[in-house]
Amino acid sequence: MNSIRLHLKFDPSVVMYLVIVDKLLQRQSDLLKVKPSEKFFDMVREQVISHLVDGKEPPEQIAGPILNIADDMLAGREVVMRSGDYITLMNYARSKKLL
Amino acid sequence: MSFEGFPVVMGLELTLACNLRCRHCASSATGITRRNELSLGEILGICDQFPDLFVREVDLTGGEPLLRPEWQQITEHLQRMDIPVRMVTNGLLLEENARQLADSGIATVGVSLDGLEKTHDHIRQRPGLFRQIISGIEAALDKKVPVAVITAVNDMNIAELPALRMILQDLGIRHWQLQPLFSLGRARSDGLKLSCSTYLELGKYVHRHAPRCQAEGITLMPADGVGYFTDLDTRDRPWRGCSAGISSCGITSDGEVKGCLSLPEQFNEGNLRERDLWSIWFDESSFSWNRKFSADNLGENCRQCVFGPQCKGGCSVMSFASTGLLHDDPYCFHRLTSRNHPL
DSSP states (O other): OOEEEEEOOOOTTSOOEEEEEOTTTTOOOSSEEEOOOHHHHHHHHHHHHHHHHHOOOOOGGGHHHHHHHHHHHHTTOOEEEEHHHHHHHHHHHHHTTOO | OOOOOOOOEEEEEOOSOOSOOOTTOTTOOOSOOOTTOOOHHHHHHHHTTTGGGTOOEEEEESSOGGGSTTHHHHHHHHHHTTOOEEEEEOSTTHHHHHHHHHHHTOSEEEEEOOSSHHHHHHHHTOTTHHHHHHHHHHHHHHTTOOEEEEEEEOTTTGGGHHHHHHHHHHHTOOEEEEEEOOOOTHHHHTTOOOOHHHHHHHHHHHHHHHHHHHHTTOEEEEOTTOOOSSTTOOOSSOOOOOOBTTTEEEEOTTSEEESOTTSOGGGOOEETTTSOHHHHHTOTTTTHHHHTOOGGGOOTTTTTOTTHHHHTTSOHHHHHHHHSSSSOOSOOHHHHTSTTOOO
């Protein structure tokens, strides 16, 4: 994972969605490209790999978002992340001073 | 559900100091800075927080932003993060900064022009300013600076819009934004007014002339909070409520965060010297006046309106400036064109 595409809707009544574009998938998207920090991607990557390769359960606070990402990757789908999941992951990374 | 939006448009006030004393200044800006304005290092540190929050555009404002000599460093810093930068200036320093503006790669420089020569100089309280601004615009355009013109529409200049348009066309201006006057700050004390009939005239002018302007190469745009819900509303999508604290945000030159820089200081949500932007933006209590809106919050002007829940009572600044309340914007085409409204 090296970038996130944010599905921007300037309509406040609609929840915004994020789409993570995995470099491995090489998918193109017409969604707006945004760039969270590399440290954020490092943290997410580490958690997903730890779960998929080592079978470790992610920390409880971020289990939902990490499992969602892992499911998408296992199914070969473009990784889609709700903005709420992004905020949860960022809050976790901030609380652990990972950023 | 917790709030899940991002401040994709960010207003960044570089200083409150200004080299003019315009009669309609909502900030009542003078030659004096705010007490304890942010240092360059502090501003750059704040800018570094923008990517995590998906800020997609930064608008540099003041005061007069060109009075802050570091504007170029700030612009370049943001552009290195792929964040386009725009600036709103009174234009007095445009000519001497034209080269730097061109080199900076700034996306747009919005220059204020509030009427024909006599009117502009009266509103701006500076004889000869109009000619200076025109000369500045010419110098900037000559150096390929993308200049837009912003006109604060009020009772004094509404009749001058057609003649002003001809001047802008001759200059080669491609973007013209019409901003209704906010009755805040010096506008309130200096007697400049925006009557409801003028507001309606503004709507009719845009409706009538925008297509012709487009054909002539000028994009005529009403400001964001001009509407709503009639044929006079020229926006692409229907108005869905004020974006302050939802998808837009502002930072004052002393680090205060608000949903919109035009809102007065009682709408400050926190200071960036005490908490970072992420903490303030996602605080459960932040921007609750807008994020936790319910139709029960609508004021008298909007309570009976069928569009009220969707519109959320119009532009927050116009509403607050006119009525002292939020969600009660009297400057509304739908309201003003309804049969029962006496203009």
